[in-house]
Amino acid sequence: MTAVHASPNTRGRTGFWAATGIVAQREILVRLRSKSFVISTAIMLALILAAVIFSSVGPALFDEDTRVATVGSLAATLEAMDGLAVDTLSGADAVRQAVLDGTADAGVVPGDGPSGLLVLADREAPSSLIQMLSVAPALELLDPNAPDPMLTYFIGIAFGIVFFSSAITFGQTIAQSVVEEKQSRIVEIMLATVPARAILAGKVIGNSVLAFGQIILIAAVVLLGGAITGSQLLLDGLGMPIVWFVVLFTVGFVMLAALYAAAAALVSRAEDLGTATSPLMMLIMLPYILVIFFNNNPVALQVMSYVPFSAPVAVPMRVYLQTMEWWEPFLSLGILAAFTVLVIVFAAKVYERSLLKTGAMVKWRDALKA
Known part of the structure; x- marks a missing residue:
């Protein structure tokens, strides 16, 4: 071999x-x-x-509700809105005092204007609250999944x-x-x-x-x-x-x-x-x-x-x-x-x-x- x-x-x-x-x-x-x-x-x-x-839970941790004082006739309407912590007080004078004392960020009481509401604030207008209470036009989303x-x-x-x-x-x-x-x-x-x-x-x-x-x-x-x-x-x-x-x-x-x-x-x-x-x-x-x-x-x-x-x-x-x-x-x-x-x-x-x-x-x- x-x-x-x-x-x-x-x-x-x-x-x-x-x-x-x-x-x-x-x-x-x-x-x-x-x-x-x-x-x-x-x-x-x-x-x-x-x-x-x-990214999911962080914004909620820093997004505090706006504390709003109001009267009994408006409490139900405000409590239905997201982002508001509503305190119901006895009358308009009590709401004004709560805003002046700083125990409420803003107040909402009945008013004489077209909306029938009066927003009370201390130094600055609460723009987010005013926007919630404003009448928005009708909206149609053409591409909701965009x-x-x-x-x-x-x-x-x-x-x-x-x-x-x-x-x-x-x-x-x-x-x-x-x-x-x-x-x-x-x-x-x-x-x-x-x-x-x-x-x-x-x-x-x-x-x-x-x-x-x-x-x-x-x-x-x-x-x-x-x-x-x-x-x-x-x-x-x-x-x-x-x-x-x-x-x-x-x-x-x-x-x-x-x-x-x-x-x-x-x-x-x-x-x-x-x-x-x-x-x-x-x-x-x-x-x-x-x-x-x-x-x-x-x-x-x-x-x-x-x-x-x-x-x-x-x-x-x-x-x-x-x-x-x-x-x-x-x-x-x-x-x-x-x-x-x-x-x-x-x-x-x-x-x-x-x-x-x-x-x-x-x-x-x-x-x-x-």
Whole structure:
């Protein structure tokens, strides 16, 4: 029987998927064992939950009822109005005295004017009370379900901040890991047994799992806050937008993670990392800025929903505003996934051809020609 000898270039090499799993597991465990990462994540989730709860119950805590003194004939009418604490007194003179003493914010007694009421105040006219007692014209709401512009603005900011902070946090983690391994020459030892693309895949997968987990926790905390406060906006209105944000962010982050790893492979020193990753910072900041300015602009959001770098924030906004056909989110996801595959192929070439280069920063073009 003829003996088969392993080639010197493959002896001791770990298979691609096995090596990818090892690297991904290491990336995840290193982060989970970091007290700063765990504590900062817990604090962030606690702050988000507090913000969600406070946004629902906070205004009620500071919205005090206006204390109004009145007479018996008007008490029933005033008590039917929201925001008023009514004290029923014996007569008009007693109401006047209560206002002068400060025991009542205002008083309402029968008057001779067209309304038949006279409002008594000490120094300033109680505008909110006068508005309640005024005769309002008939009102017809043409679009009762139209989104509140201010609420839309804050929802756009929320999606942008979560996308920006998570992408920057975990993208920089990948970049620093690549540079540290390259600067300490650990990567040269790793490459003796692990393919370069397996190292890249493991780093991308490991940090993507962490980013996905953090986004899931954020979404769960927001929905938990909605359940605690009974907010229909969070339970119904934002349910599907959050689902689409999680899905699109997960795919989009794989693309960004691959680019961060490739950019970090271009440099040999941690000091040069900012220069290498600054173009990626701009690509991440752009959706955050655009969604703030165009959060209620249907045309701008439609264009952004088909651009891979802005789709994770534009599509959820369009779903929330109900300006999207049912098939459009799937089309945006397909475009993002296809572009992510192309980016991974590109990043893998740059990473593989730059990982062992030391000295001055390697240009993207030179890395592809290597």
